[in-house]
Amino acid sequence: MAYLYGEAGAAESAAFERHLGECAACSGELHSFRSVRQELGAWQVAFAPSVKIAPRRGGMEVLRELLGMLPVWAGVGAGAAAAAAVLLAGLAIAGTRVSVGRGGFEVNFGRVARAPVAAAGDERLTRAEAEALVREAVARAQAESREEARRQLAGLEARLNAAHEARLTKVTAQLKAERRAVLARLGQSQPSIREWLFAANEGRDYLGTEDGKSN
Amino acid sequence: MELSDDQIIERTLAGETDAFSLLVRRWERQIYGLSLRLLGREEEARDVCQETFLAAFRNLRKFRGEAKFSSWLYRIALNACHSRMRSRAGAAEESLDAEDAAGRRHEPADTGAESLSDALHREERARIVRRALQALPAEMRQVIVMKEYEELTFAEIAEILQLPVSTVKSRVYTGLQQLRARLEHLRGAV
Numbered sequence: 102m103a104y105l106y107g108e109a110g111a112a113e114s115a116a117f118e119r120h121l122g123e124c125a126a127c128s129g130e131l132h133s134f135r136s137v138r139q140e141l142g143a144w145q146v147a148f149a150p151s152v153k154i155a156p157r158r159g160g161m162e163v164l165r166e167l168l169g170m171l172p173v174w175a176g177v178g179a180g181a182a183a184a185a186a187v188l189l190a191g192l193a194i195a196g197t198r199v200s201v202g203r204g205g206f207e208v209n210f211g212r213v214a215r216a217p218v219a220a221a222g223d224e225r226l227t228r229a230e231a232e233a234l235v236r237e238a239v240a241r242a243q244a245e246s247r248e249e250a251r252r253q254l255a256g257l258e259a260r261l262n263a264a265h266e267a268r269l270t271k272v273t274a275q276l277k278a279e280r281r282a283v284l285a286r287l288g289q290s291q292p293s294i295r296e297w298l299f300a301a302n303e304g305r306d307y308l309g310t311e312d313g314k315s316n
Numbered sequence: 317m318e319l320s321d322d323q324i325i326e327r328t329l330a331g332e333t334d335a336f337s338l339l340v341r342r343w344e345r346q347i348y349g350l351s352l353r354l355l356g357r358e359e360e361a362r363d364v365c366q367e368t369f370l371a372a373f374r375n376l377r378k379f380r381g382e383a384k385f386s387s388w389l390y391r392i393a394l395n396a397c398h399s400r401m402r403s404r405a406g407a408a409e410e411s412l413d414a415e416d417a418a419g420r421r422h423e424p425a426d427t428g429a430e431s432l433s434d435a436l437h438r439e440e441r442a443r444i445v446r447r448a449l450q451a452l453p454a455e456m457r458q459v460i461v462m463k464e465y466e467e468l469t470f471a472e473i474a475e476i477l478q479l480p481v482s483t484v485k486s487r488v489y490t491g492l493q494q495l496r497a498r499l500e501h502l503r504g505a506v
Binding site for chain 2: 102103106108133134136137138140141143144145146148
């Protein structure tokens with residue numbers, strides 16, 4: 102193994118090479134392992150790392166952005182807006198996170214980077230480059246935040262629609278039940294339309310009773 | 317002069333938390349490559365990378381410097397990979413088949429300087445290798461990946477896995493034998 106991977110010392114390599122000259126089995130195995138290694142090289146992983154500085158936004162900034170969306174949220178009430186504000190503020194004050202995407206990792210430390218660490222000369226950022234990076238990161242963070250808010254809104258709308266639908270169904274069922282009850286009562290008394298109108302004009306209910314109860 | 321890993325760790329621990337970005341940039345490619353080749357799925361590999369660097373950052377004070385930082389980082393990544401492999405409960409093979417059926421690839425074909433047929437051939441070879449590797453038992457797959465793709469020495473792998481060098485060599489040997497058989501089988505099937 103050490104010889105195959107070039108980790109054998111000079112003496113060990115020389116001894117093994119002498120052995121290879123005499124042993125067809127070892128020679129064949131070495132050759133086949135080299136072929137396997139060559140074949141393994143076919144699977145190359147494409148990955149272009151690029152660390153980006155993404156400053157975390159303050160709670161007020163997040164809140165301002167959220168308030169900017171209030172016309173959209175207004176219809177669903179202040180409670181929803183408050184819940185979203187709490188959620189986003191929570192995200193804003195959450196601890197350090199490392200995220201990764203196709204472009205590489207993104208490390209969020211909760212604030213704009215201070216002076217860049219003195220790394221290799223070619224890695225040191227100029228002020229303009231750093232500002233550009235920060236601007237880019239801020240724009241990305243804002244876009245992500247908007248997208249998150251849109252998702253929250255869509256979820257809330259769906260829940261409200263479902264609740265509305267349920268209430269509508271309930272009210273419809275109640276109305277139908279009342280209608281059935283009325284029809285049943287009408288079947289017993291069979292008052293004329295003229296009598297209903299007369300009763301209505303006198304302040305009584307349409308069944309012609311004083312208290313709304315059927316006779 | 318480029319800072320060493322230890323120097324960056326010192327700065328990070330001294331309060332320059334942004335310095336940690338340098339370590340991420342330095343090691344993310346290796347950690348991602350290791351995770352992808354062990355797990356076979358891009359999304360999981362990205363998650364493992366995220367978990368690895370986050371765990372490293374949070375536990376940086378526990379890093380004593382007795383081993384190399386990279387060894388420590390690899391160990392965290394391997395633990396995360398093993399945890400995911402255990403939770404899959406042996407479903408890797410099926411999922412890879414499904415992935416292949418959907419035509420997904422782990423790396424985009426760079427067809428800039430080669431013909432379409434060459435690119436397809438290369439893609440096919442990569443797919444065969446990926447399947448052969450995924451079919452290996454995890455203990456062999458990890459040493460093969462570390463040796464072949466991460467180009468670590470036997471001693472480094474032994475340090476990461478906390479195993480004797482002889483055990484690592486033995487696993488690489490058996491792994492190569494099994495790979496040879498699986499590659500032949502898969503090529504025959506194609």
